[in-house]
Amino acid sequence: MTYCVAMRLDAGLVFLSDSRTYAGVDHINTFRKMHFFEREGQRVVVLMTAGNLSISQSVVNTLRERIEANKGRNLCNVPSMFEAAKHVGDCLREVHARDAESLKEFGVDFSAGLLLGGQIKGEEPRLFQIYAAGNFTEATQDTPYFQIGESKYGKPIIVRVITHRTSIDEAVKCALVSMDSSIRSNLSVGLPLDLLTYERDAFRVGHHCVLREDNAYFELIRKQWSQRLRDAFVELPDPDWERIHLTAEALRERDGASRKARRES
Amino acid sequence: MTYCVAMRLDAGLVFLSDSRTYAGVDHINTFRKMHFFEREGQRVVVLMTAGNLSISQSVVNTLRERIEANKGRNLCNVPSMFEAAKHVGDCLREVHARDAESLKEFGVDFSAGLLLGGQIKGEEPRLFQIYAAGNFTEATQDTPYFQIGESKYGKPIIVRVITHRTSIDEAVKCALVSMDSSIRSNLSVGLPLDLLTYERDAFRVGHHCVLREDNAYFELIRKQWSQRLRDAFVELPDPDWERIHLTAEALRERDGASRKARRES
Missing domain, CATH: 3.60.20.10 (Aminohydrolase, N-terminal nucleophile (Ntn) domain)
Structure with missing residues (x-):
């Protein structure tokens, strides 16, 4: 190949x-x-x-x-x-x-x-x-x-x-x-x-x-990319199982409603 | 598929x-x-x-x-x-x-x-x-x-x-x-x-x-991953064309030699 x-x-x-x-x-x-x-x-x-x-x-x-x-x-x-x-x-x-x-x-x-x-x-x-x-x-x-x-x-x-x-x-x-x-x-x-x-x-x-x-530049690229990719991956938000079903719109409405509730309380 | x-x-x-x-x-x-x-x-x-x-x-x-x-x-x-x-x-x-x-x-x-x-x-x-x-x-x-x-x-x-x-x-x-x-x-x-x-x-x-x-979580994952990947990519070092031919060992030797030269000057 x-x-x-x-x-x-x-x-x-x-x-x-x-x-x-x-x-x-x-x-x-x-x-x-x-x-x-x-x-x-x-x-x-x-x-x-x-x-x-x-x-x-x-x-x-x-x-x-x-x-x-x-x-x-x-x-x-x-x-x-x-x-x-x-x-x-x-x-x-x-x-x-x-x-x-x-x-x-x-x-x-x-x-x-x-x-x-x-x-x-x-x-x-x-x-x-x-x-x-x-x-x-x-x-x-x-x-x-x-x-x-x-x-x-x-x-x-x-x-x-x-x-x-x-x-x-x-x-x-x-x-x-x-x-x-x-x-x-x-x-x-x-x-x-x-x-x-x-x-x-x-x-x-x-x-x-x-x-x-043993190429220094390719080795550097490989190592740094691998590390950054893992870092980026770890930083992704974990699934929030209570909210994972929600659409983006429903989530905005829900968050809006809870902000409103907080303001009113 | x-x-x-x-x-x-x-x-x-x-x-x-x-x-x-x-x-x-x-x-x-x-x-x-x-x-x-x-x-x-x-x-x-x-x-x-x-x-x-x-x-x-x-x-x-x-x-x-x-x-x-x-x-x-x-x-x-x-x-x-x-x-x-x-x-x-x-x-x-x-x-x-x-x-x-x-x-x-x-x-x-x-x-x-x-x-x-x-x-x-x-x-x-x-x-x-x-x-x-x-x-x-x-x-x-x-x-x-x-x-x-x-x-x-x-x-x-x-x-x-x-x-x-x-x-x-x-x-x-x-x-x-x-x-x-x-x-x-x-x-x-x-x-x-x-x-x-x-x-x-x-x-x-x-x-x-x-x-x-329209799933909020998948949308978030997609956007954030895409952004972080691009960030990680931009942060990768550009090719240094003068040094790209060097092996890792040669690079260490060269850097060692130039440090030595700096110390001696």
């Missing part, structure tokens, strides 16, 4: 991926799932992958070969992120044409999920989610993030925090908290993490860090 | 279920998913259901008919919760024998998930998760809770908070926060909620409340 999240903010783009691959409990490995292509001053394109590792590696290798061959359409010469998404979708369809039938014979689904984000000179930063069939959707101001892989555990904090106006630093914090929830709930999501930020109109990667088990 | 959670604590049992059933966006309905059987002084047995509504209703109706017929094995006369779980598993298998083939013809999976908890005189409180095949597992001190339905969004807070030593009131708060996260992330989980508590050795239901949209 895998967990990757990407956010398209007014301020730029944030990408975070884990690196655990999993084929049964006796077959856990570390593979990087984040790949980026940078032409300083011209474009930054970032790809994250989930699903069957042989499929996603084939896609990435195909994309790299096209860039290295330096002829025909490739991620370093397509004129827009929309064309980049179509190109990645096409490569995925080539891998499908080659592998899907054989995989099916062995009972293996053709599973793949990709996130593609970046900025190409002349455009805004854009973010796409590409599906196994090679089709794709684009992040919008209303839904400025995409997740692939084991996404549910880490979704609640994103839903509560992220809007297109969130700053890059806040989004990084949120992505790390979201990753922490996924790691705690699912053994098949694991460190090290790849973290990449891109500042709008920079046309070069902002930060790219690999966070390992 | 559905979300139900049950917890088996040293202090007793807590059950919470939503009431949304979903068969496409134009077919959302409200059905209660919590059923309980109480013989004061003797036993309390609580059942929560997820999966195909026709299957879970058939199981519940079969269980009720057996109790009403008042002969043969039923939930009100089985001598232990283990026997109760076997009985529910058997009823599920009867429904499977009747319906599974016909459902399959229409491309419908035989999906069912049940949580069964309670206490029968002579035993401790116990909690079981019963699967579609009629087999089941029991909650333990190490894993004192079970979830069915759309369980992933609401799991992180339970993982962080619940142990077998948690009090009933704390567990109720945790279940409601967990439900809130599920409702926010998945449209197919919805109010009203059924909440039931059982205090160990009471042999009668502690509290049973139906929480609707």
Whole structure:
């Protein structure tokens, strides 16, 4: 399994991926799932992958070969992120044409999920989610993030925090908290993490860090979040069993009536 | 979809279920998913259901008919919760024998998930998760809770908070926060909620409340949790990009070195 999240903010783009691959409990490995292509001053394109590792590696290798061959359409010469998404979708369809039938014979689904984000000179930063069939959707101001892989555990904090106006630093914090929830709930999501930020109109990667088990900042975030969450939880009011049946309106009326009674007594 | 959670604590049992059933966006309905059987002084047995509504209703109706017929094995006369779980598993298998083939013809999976908890005189409180095949597992001190339905969004807070030593009131708060996260992330989980508590050795239901949209306590929990979570999030330290690459050890060394340098200057 895998967990990757990407956010398209007014301020730029944030990408975070884990690196655990999993084929049964006796077959856990570390593979990087984040790949980026940078032409300083011209474009930054970032790809994250989930699903069957042989499929996603084939896609990435195909994309790299096209860039290295330096002829025909490739991620370093397509004129827009929309064309980049179509190109990645096409490569995925080539891998499908080659592998899907054989995989099916062995009972293996053709599973793949990709996130593609970046900025190409002349455009805004854009973010796409590409599906196994090679089709794709684009992040919008209303839904400025995409997740692939084991996404549910880490979704609640994103839903509560992220809007297109969130700053890059806040989004990084949120992505790390979201990753922490996924790691705690699912053994098949694991460190090290790849973290990449891109500042709008920079046309070069902002930060790219690999966070390992002993990373001081991630450790701090995990510990402090855990503690604050428990504090916040403890501070929630206990159920008041006499009043728990009441609607908000009935409670206001009741409290109003008792205040009135107190005034009159 | 559905979300139900049950917890088996040293202090007793807590059950919470939503009431949304979903068969496409134009077919959302409200059905209660919590059923309980109480013989004061003797036993309390609580059942929560997820999966195909026709299957879970058939199981519940079969269980009720057996109790009403008042002969043969039923939930009100089985001598232990283990026997109760076997009985529910058997009823599920009867429904499977009747319906599974016909459902399959229409491309419908035989999906069912049940949580069964309670206490029968002579035993401790116990909690079981019963699967579609009629087999089941029991909650333990190490894993004192079970979830069915759309369980992933609401799991992180339970993982962080619940142990077998948690009090009933704390567990109720945790279940409601967990439900809130599920409702926010998945449209197919919805109010009203059924909440039931059982205090160990009471042999009668502690509290049973139906929480609707306008419930004052749930509204308070939702608002306060949301606010505190955002506060806790804002208080997390921003990434320090110069130091983010450092391990905890390197950071200690560096900070030690800079303290030393300050002392020496």
